[in-house]
């Protein structure tokens with residue numbers, strides 16, 4: 001009897017440890033890596049292939065991106081420092097790219113921004129976003145690091 005209890009305790013401990021471990025690694029795997037040259041250059045190629053047609057070859061976005069199109073939808077915003085991409089933490093950028101703006105704005109939200117789920121891998125999404133971040137001035141990158149730190153603290157408080 002005692003032995004069974006001990007085995008049960010051990011199994012639960014291993015499962016809990018595993019859950020903590022996978023939760024942690026999931027977060028860190030999504031951390032952008034703007035200083036990793038290999039990831040950034042992979043991300044640049046992916047950006048040109050999948051994002052530049054709307055967000056611009058130089059990340060400048062579409063003209064008058066703050067004004068709605070005739071369709072009522074928003075144009076593609078710039079990903080350089082004149083846009084607000086750098087106001088969102090890594091997790092939010094990942095989710096919008098993976099699932100589309102509907103992830104934050106609700107399933108009924110109409111948008112031209114596609115979902116990249118099944119189109120490019122998780123690591124490729126991180127690479128594209130790492131490339132985008134690598135183009136921001138040092139000050140915007142530092143502010144973005146700070147936004148991530150604050151989100152991480154909020155997440156820890158919620159758990």
Ligand code: HEC
Pocket residue numbers: 046047050051052053054055073074075076077083084085086088093096097101110111112113114116128129
């Ligand atoms: C077909 C055009 C199109 C393509 C291709 C496209 N996007 Fe977008 N993207 C948009 C539009 C339009 C928006 C504005 C969405 C809205 O709010 O309705 C947007 C918004 C975003 C946002 C949110 C920005 C913010 O400040 O809130 C991110 C992040 C983003 N796109 C990343 C990407 C990435 C990364 C790629 C390539 C892997 C990509 N997009 C490809 C059209 C596109």
